[in-house]
Amino acid sequence: MTPGSSGEPRLLVFLHVAAKQRAFQTELQAALPGIVVTAVGRTGDFDRALGEGQDAVLTLPVVLAAHGLAPILRGVRQGSADEKYSLVGAQATPDPNKVATVGALDLLGRDGTAGFVQSLVGAHPKVERVTKVEDLLPLLQMQRVEAILLASRLLPEVKMASRLNLSSRELPATVGLPTVAKLAAAGAQVLPAIKRLPNGITRAFGVEEWR
Amino acid sequence: MAMTRRQALALPIWVGTTLGCASVGRRTSPVVGGYVELASGGLAAAPATILVAMPDTPQTRQVWTGLGDELGKHYRLVAIRVDGAGAADVIAEAIRRHHPAGIVLMNNPTVAAYRSYQRAVGGDRFPPAVIVMTSFLTGHVTHVSCATGVSYEVPLITVVTNLRKLIASPLERIGVIVRGAQRAFVAGQAELARREQISVVEQEVSADPNSSELKWALRRIKRGIDALWILNDDRLLTPRLIAEGWLPGLNERPFCPTIVGAASLVSARQPFGTFAVLPDHVALGAQAAELMFDIADQGWVIPPDAQVVLPLSTTTAVDLEQARAHFSLREDALRQVDRILDQD
Numbered sequence: 001m002t003p004g005s006s007g008e009p010r011l012l013v014f015l016h017v018a019a020k021q022r023a024f025q026t027e028l029q030a031a032l033p034g035i036v037v038t039a040v041g042r043t044g045d046f047d048r049a050l051g052e053g054q055d056a057v058l059t060l061p062v063v064l065a066a067h068g069l070a071p072i073l074r075g076v077r078q079g080s081a082d083e084k085y086s087l088v089g090a091q092a093t094p095d096p097n098k099v100a101t102v103g104a105l106d107l108l109g110r111d112g113t114a115g116f117v118q119s120l121v122g123a124h125p126k127v128e129r130v131t132k133v134e135d136l137l138p139l140l141q142m143q144r145v146e147a148i149l150l151a152s153r154l155l156p157e158v159k160m161a162s163r164l165n166l167s168s169r170e171l172p173a174t175v176g177l178p179t180v181a182k183l184a185a186a187g188a189q190v191l192p193a194i195k196r197l198p199n200g201i202t203r204a205f206g207v208e209e210w211r
Numbered sequence: 212m213a214m215t216r217r218q219a220l221a222l223p224i225w226v227g228t229t230l231g232c233a234s235v236g237r238r239t240s241p242v243v244g245g246y247v248e249l250a251s252g253g254l255a256a257a258p259a260t261i262l263v264a265m266p267d268t269p270q271t272r273q274v275w276t277g278l279g280d281e282l283g284k285h286y287r288l289v290a291i292r293v294d295g296a297g298a299a300d301v302i303a304e305a306i307r308r309h310h311p312a313g314i315v316l317m318n319n320p321t322v323a324a325y326r327s328y329q330r331a332v333g334g335d336r337f338p339p340a341v342i343v344m345t346s347f348l349t350g351h352v353t354h355v356s357c358a359t360g361v362s363y364e365v366p367l368i369t370v371v372t373n374l375r376k377l378i379a380s381p382l383e384r385i386g387v388i389v390r391g392a393q394r395a396f397v398a399g400q401a402e403l404a405r406r407e408q409i410s411v412v413e414q415e416v417s418a419d420p421n422s423s424e425l426k427w428a429l430r431r432i433k434r435g436i437d438a439l440w441i442l443n444d445d446r447l448l449t450p451r452l453i454a455e456g457w458l459p460g461l462n463e464r465p466f467c468p469t470i471v472g473a474a475s476l477v478s479a480r481q482p483f484g485t486f487a488v489l490p491d492h493v494a495l496g497a498q499a500a501e502l503m504f505d506i507a508d509q510g511w512v513i514p515p516d517a518q519v520v521l522p523l524s525t526t527t528a529v530d531l532e533q534a535r536a537h538f539s540l541r542e543d544a545l546r547q548v549d550r551i552l553d554q555d
Contacts, residue, residue, distance in 0.1 A: 019543070019546040019547060020546060020547060020548060020549050022549055023545065023546040023547075023548075024546075042280070042493065043280070044276065044277075044279075044280030044281075044493075109284070110281065110284075110501075110504065128501070129497075129501075130494075130523060130524065131494055131497070131524065132494075132524060134373070134376075134547075135494070135523050135524045137372060138366075138368075138369050138372075138521075138523045138524075139523065141368050141369070141372070141403070141406055141407065142366070142368075142403070142521055142523075144520075144523075161372055161375065161376060162372065162407060163407050163408045164406065164407065
């Protein structure tokens with residue numbers, strides 16, 4: 001069945017969580033009956049799904065901005081619509097002014113993600129992109145980068161998976177929490193459903209409530 | 212039973228593919244015997260063309276997707292089918308037509324065909340090549356001029372790190388049955404794995420073991436390990452060895468999780484691999500693309516000391532019935548798995 005062919009609104013989700021996209025999509029779909037949910041973790045898949053037509057998008061504000069989309073519903077945690085990011089290194093605490101290579105989740109493609117990293121780090125490191133949270137650790141294990149960049153709330157996941165002596169430094173700049181944009185009229189049906197998502201699901205991407 | 216991941220599936224050539232923001236590809240009629248363009252795309256007026264030489268399989272298509280999503284925004288890409296006799300001539304024709312700035316070579320026969328092409332042409336001036344999906348590619352590439360690549364074997368350190376998220380019991384001592392020819396490879400994996408406090412226990416077998424020797428090796432090694440890592444060594448994965456050596460040996464006590472590197476070896480119908488940890492082929496394409504970007508940044512030159520890089524991203528499959536019967540899974544284990552076999 002073609003997504004949306006029965007008239008159900010379509011929601012595209014582009015978020016990186018500490019679980020497989022398969023599992024994440026299943027959980028989202030179960031929690032959003034009557035909505036066709038597509039969860040992706042790659043920019044290429046996001047662009048393709050966007051091109052196929054969606055009624056609403058849930059992703060980071062920086063991604064929405066890159067595609068000229070306006071947020072209509074913002075995720076909030078502990079009263080803030082932004083969150084902190086950290087640089088994590090193996091053994092030595094990374095110095096954002098000196099780090100030469102940084103691993104990061106691919107949000108915006110090659111050039112865009114490099115710009116995103118540079119805006120947080122303040123310097124111009126070479127950026128190695130990955131498409132899954134679980135792929136950040138191998139960059140450190142194989143010494144492909146000096147540090148990885150990720151949302152501070154994901155630190156426990158990375159540390160739990162490794163016996164490396166990981167050391168982190170939280171960065172002063174912040175990044176907007178996941179946000180929803182409405183692309184078509186049917187997207188109006190998606191917004192109240194997202195507001196009702198269980199905390200157990202929204203916590204996976206750092207959100208406690210919606211405004 | 213398919214023994215190796217390298218056995219291509221015979222499938223119809225797909226008629227179109229989307230490359231990032233680029234247009235749909237098309238199949239052209241053979242001009243030089245066997246010459247077929249599987250797809251093309253990317254920027255039509257790009258400053259350079261990347262030639263991708265590949266057989267047509269689901270896995271190579273995924274690699275193509277990863278390549279195209281990255282490179283298609285900057286370059287024109289052309290995929291040619293390389294399959295069977297005359298492959299070197301097909302490659303030669305493609306290079307003549309498209310004058311590629313860079314080449315991607317997928318799988319062992321394709322690399323062999325390209326090597327034949329290089330020998331026929333002679334000299335040492337060739338476009339830089341990135342090799343993927345070949346067996347035990349490591350270090351500095353010497354068998355092909357002007358080439359580097361991404362290894363196809365998932366590093367043991369990555370395998371065990373992923374499995375530690377699934378299995379509740381400790382995973383520290385990993386056993387491997389190895390022929391002499393693979394000992395150097397295993398030694399390199401063991402050195403890397405030590406960074407995560409993983410130790411490798413080897414049990415060597417002869418160059419051409421029979422099932423009795425294999426069962427003997429399994430009985431020796433299973434008692435002192437937390438998991439068994441089964442290498443993608445064709446000589447150890449013949450149908451006879453699987454049926455008469457591996458399966459009887461693995462299905463007697465003590466049980467230990469077995470980790471395989473081929474999807475066909477994890478099956479709900481046959482208790483062989485407990486877990487399969489495989490390269491993520493789309494991510495492999497993206498990783499190869501990044502190598503190509505680095506090469507382009509250097510003026511389309513591969514540094515003389517360039518080393519093959521390890522694959523970063525994997526997909527995981529689990530034989531859930533076997534895993535639950537014999538091992539203790541973490542509470543959220545199934546959220547960390549791409550494919551669950553008893554649900555197929």
